[in-house]
Amino acid sequence: xxxxxxxxxxxxxxxxxxxxxxxxxxxxxxxxxxxxxxxxxxxxxxxxxxxxxxxxxxxxxxxxxxxxxxxxxxxxxxxxxxxxxxxxxxxxxxxxxxxxxxxxxxxxxxxxxxxxxxxxxxxxxxxxxxxxxxxxxxxxxxxxxxxxxxxxxxxxxxxxxxxxxxxxxxxxxxxxxxxxxxxxxxxxxxxxxxxxxxxxxxxxxxxxxxxxxxxxxxxxxxxxxxxxxxxxxxxxxxxxxxxxxxxxxxxxxxxxxxxxxxxxxxxxxxxxxxxxxxxxxxxxxxxxxxxxxxxxxxxxxxxxxxxxxxxxxxxxxxxxxxxxxxxxxxxxxxxxxxxxxxxxxxxxxxxxxxxxxxxxxxxxxxxxxxxxxxxxxxxxxxxxxxxxxxxxxxxxxxxxxxxxxxxxxxxxxxxxxxxxxxxxxxxxxxxxxxxxxxxxxxxxxxxxxxxxxxxxxxxxxxxxx
Numbered sequence: 001x002x003x004x005x006x007x008x009x010x011x012x013x014x015x016x017x018x019x020x021x022x023x024x025x026x027x028x029x030x031x032x033x034x035x036x037x038x039x040x041x042x043x044x045x046x047x048x049x050x051x052x053x054x055x056x057x058x059x060x061x062x063x064x065x066x067x068x069x070x071x072x073x074x075x076x077x078x079x080x081x082x083x084x085x086x087x088x089x090x091x092x093x094x095x096x097x098x099x100x101x102x103x104x105x106x107x108x109x110x111x112x113x114x115x116x117x118x119x120x121x122x123x124x125x126x127x128x129x130x131x132x133x134x135x136x137x138x139x140x141x142x143x144x145x146x147x148x149x150x151x152x153x154x155x156x157x158x159x160x161x162x163x164x165x166x167x168x169x170x171x172x173x174x175x176x177x178x179x180x181x182x183x184x185x186x187x188x189x190x191x192x193x194x195x196x197x198x199x200x201x202x203x204x205x206x207x208x209x210x211x212x213x214x215x216x217x218x219x220x221x222x223x224x225x226x227x228x229x230x231x232x233x234x235x236x237x238x239x240x241x242x243x244x245x246x247x248x249x250x251x252x253x254x255x256x257x258x259x260x261x262x263x264x265x266x267x268x269x270x271x272x273x274x275x276x277x278x279x280x281x282x283x284x285x286x287x288x289x290x291x292x293x294x295x296x297x298x299x300x301x302x303x304x305x306x307x308x309x310x311x312x313x314x315x316x317x318x319x320x321x322x323x324x325x326x327x328x329x330x331x332x333x334x335x336x337x338x339x340x341x342x343x344x345x346x347x348x349x350x351x352x353x354x355x356x357x358x359x360x361x362x363x364x365x366x367x368x369x370x371x372x373x374x375x376x377x378x379x380x381x382x383x384x385x386x387x388x389x390x391x392x393x394x395x396x397x398x399x400x401x402x403x404x405x406x407x408x409x410x411x412x413x414x415x416x417x418x419x420x421x422x423x424x425x426x427x428x429x430x431x432x433x434x435x436x437x438x439x440x441x442x443x444x445x446x447x448x449x450x451x452x453x454x455x456x457x458x459x460x461x462x463x464x465x
Contacts, residue, residue, distance in 0.1 A: 011120070013058040014049060018117045021046060022134040022441070024139040029177075029434050033170045034158065036325060043433050047106050050113030050200045058116050067112055070385070076419025077348070077381055078105060081374060083352035084344050092351075096360065100352040100373070100431060104382065105427075107436030111385040114444045122448060129194070135438075136191035139184035140207045142177065145169050147216035158219045158269075163276055166219015166269035174218050175364075175428040179435040181215045182226025182422065183442055189234045190408055192252050193241075205253065212261055219269035222426050226418045231258040233414045237407030328426075330363045334372045349375035364427035382430075386420075389447040404453035412449055416442045 028039040051071060058064050072291040078101050086092055121127040149155035155167030157175030168174040188211055192204045208295035215223040231254060240251035263269045275302040296310040338346065345355075353360020354372055362369050371379045397404055429436050 110440035135187035178223035216268040366430035
């Protein structure tokens with residue numbers, strides 16, 4: 001009996017820890033920036049503690065059996081990936097490979113861990129409100145740090161290219177902090193819009209404004225696009241709530257925030273960088289037109305028309321390439337390596353940076369990086385928790401006949417969509433503990449939010465366990 005009591009105390013203690021762990025995120029990121037050896041050990045130990053929680057402290061269930069099989073399969077795969085690349089990859093850096101494997105495992109395991117943490121809290125506390133508030137404060141810390149870094153001119157530059165502006169504050173990467181702010185802002189809007197009284201909303205509003213400022217200060221397209229998308233969805237949610245006679249304040253406040261954001265863009269780092277990108281695209285298109293053969297007066301032949309179409313296609317592809325920051329070059333290099341790799345590397349992956357010569361390079365489009373670095377088997381295995389939970393979410397939406405589409409569900413879904421979109425186009429999510437943590441949390445949150453809404457709108461029992 002004593003052992004059972006001790007296990008229950010340990011279980012609840014770890015659940016409290018993983019809630020507070022949300023608040024700990026920005027502070028871990030700051031320690032990484034100032035080169036304190038804190039963030040990596042804490043994150044690795046937290047992952048180990050979380051796996052221990054899932055394996056030994058959660059109640060027996062169908063979900064737990066699946067999780068145990070998955071954890072075992074993931075561990076076996078990472079070992080095979082490492083051994084296989086040790087044999088066939090040259091050069092091979094054991095430190096770089098293990099670091100990359102650990103970072104990727106961390107993001108995937110956070111999905112599994114928070115699934116069981118939220119499942120345990122589901123019927124005990126108001127878990128959605130608590131998580132919203134914790135993420136709100138975590139992102140508020142990020143925003144305050146960004147403002148202080150701007151005032152003191154101590155922020156790290158987002159770009160090495162001097163013509164581009166923007167900084168990532170006291171955080172290690174501009175791309176990562178953009179994604180963190182982007183996904184976290186969805187939870188901030190939720191915490192602001194779902195409120196108990198007007199006094200609460202008033203003190204939250206300045207922190208929402210600081211986060212918008214922080215996003216514009218980073219200078220990346222991801223941060224700006226996320227803020228604009230979430231504000232637009234927030235306005236839609238506010239209109240729905242107003243139509244249901246559940247308050248009119250958000251219908252006024254959110255459009256004002258969106259308008260002020262759009263007005264501020266030309267005067268911020270992202271405005272400068274967008275102007276620079278557009279100018280580069282226009283210059284390249286003008287250079288192509290100057291070098292292209294002149295068309296005959298009165299129009300050309302069908303063949304000439306085909307050449308013009310090809311030129312237009314080339315201009316479009318170069319414009320897309322510019323917007324994607326030339327990731328296509330890295331993709332092409334990885335694709336060549338993958339085609340030339342042996343069958344075991346095609347299945348198990350080429351490891352960090354592929355079969356590189358010189359310095360390893362990632363595509364910085366996470367799903368492609370996962371495919372090249374972990375192979376066909378690894379890509380399917382590692383992405384399985386994401387698609388599994390999103391698949392469940394879709395099943396619940398269908399079973400509920402769309403009744404789960406509440407205004408606030410739209411914000412959560414948009415935050416998840418932005419995280420996955422950033423992973424696909426900008427990278428620095430699925431193998432990045434700092435930003436990947438928020439995606440893991442958001443995917444699990446969306447899954448259980450959908451389940452709760454389904455139960456509220458249906459008498460049918462649909463248990464995940």
